[in-house]
Amino acid sequence: MSMKSSTRQVDGVTIVDLSGRITLGEGSIVLRETVRDLLSKGQKKILLNLGDVNYIDSSGIGELVSAFTTAKNQGGELKLLNLTKKVHDLLQITKLYTVFDVKDDETTAVKSFTK
Amino acid sequence: MGIALTFASPTGKLSIRPSNTIGQYNGPGVNVASEAKADSRTVRSMSADRVSYTLDSTLETVNNAEETAGRMAAEAGFDDEEIMKISMAVREAAVNAVLHGNAYDPSKKVTIAFERTAHDLVISIRDQGKGLDASKIPDPLAPDNLMKTSGRGIFLIRSFMDVVEIHPSQTGTELRMIKHVHGNPADSKEAPQ
Numbered sequence: 001m002s003m004k005s006s007t008r009q010v011d012g013v014t015i016v017d018l019s020g021r022i023t024l025g026e027g028s029i030v031l032r033e034t035v036r037d038l039l040s041k042g043q044k045k046i047l048l049n050l051g052d053v054n055y056i057d058s059s060g061i062g063e064l065v066s067a068f069t070t071a072k073n074q075g076g077e078l079k080l081l082n083l084t085k086k087v088h089d090l091l092q093i094t095k096l097y098t099v100f101d102v103k104d105d106e107t108t109a110v111k112s113f114t115k
Numbered sequence: 116m117g118i119a120l121t122f123a124s125p126t127g128k129l130s131i132r133p134s135n136t137i138g139q140y141n142g143p144g145v146n147v148a149s150e151a152k153a154d155s156r157t158v159r160s161m162s163a164d165r166v167s168y169t170l171d172s173t174l175e176t177v178n179n180a181e182e183t184a185g186r187m188a189a190e191a192g193f194d195d196e197e198i199m200k201i202s203m204a205v206r207e208a209a210v211n212a213v214l215h216g217n218a219y220d221p222s223k224k225v226t227i228a229f230e231r232t233a234h235d236l237v238i239s240i241r242d243q244g245k246g247l248d249a250s251k252i253p254d255p256l257a258p259d260n261l262m263k264t265s266g267r268g269i270f271l272i273r274s275f276m277d278v279v280e281i282h283p284s285q286t287g288t289e290l291r292m293i294k295h296v297h298g299n300p301a302d303s304k305e306a307p308q
Contacts, residue, residue, distance in 0.1 A: 023206075024174065024177065024210055024214075025174050057203065057206055057207065057210070058207055058210070058265070058267040058268045058271055059210070059265075061267055062263075062264035062265050062267070063264070065262055065263070065264050066264045069262060069264075086199065090271075093271075093274050094255065094256070094267055094270070094271075095256050095261060096261065099261065099262070
């Protein structure tokens, strides 16, 4: 039920591998704290790998929006990688798909960040 | 887990399927009671299955409601995508009831009822809050609201269910939602020739 998060560095980009559920409670909190922690350490190029996120609710959507806005307001960039169909569909119906920079290939995604 | 639950057995006219039993729906503070009022206006037919749960205003209630909805939807013959939509709609409605309606108040309860009719899965969720004014819910797709971090719950419920009714009152809000059962093999077998 819970969500797991781990980070790795690739060419100056912090890739956050998330797995599980981003929902009200633990999942949303893990995401929020992970992004805040990265930004506070000056790691402002963030790629959220959602390939193993099998479920997200409205609270989780709100948390993604919050993460995106927080990163942007601090001069950073936050992009999404490997959306599952469920998450893709949710971002489509909430009209957020075009707001986020969504990638489906890690190498291309890493290269797309501002140097 | 392992908390003893109370279970009021039906008065006779309605049957509760085994999967609705308390063993698959337990947790602290969970009180399960089957509703079997033959004169209940919400019961559309005598063959319908109806079960209701009275639950604490906790996050665990939200998760339990979602899990139960998924199970009910599977039993009703919905496919995986529809099951996900139904369980998510119920999750969002439960979040509204627990957070916005009852505001985690331990003295306030959330009542969730599932009813299976020949053609529909009917789910109602009632809280004991101040009453939700649906007309004041902002459109989350409006450009000014697109980047807000909340306010998408009712929108998602309406997106996923066929009928959504919000009945606010001074004693709380009831959100009633219906998903039509399409091409359920079980139904076609039972249909009269």
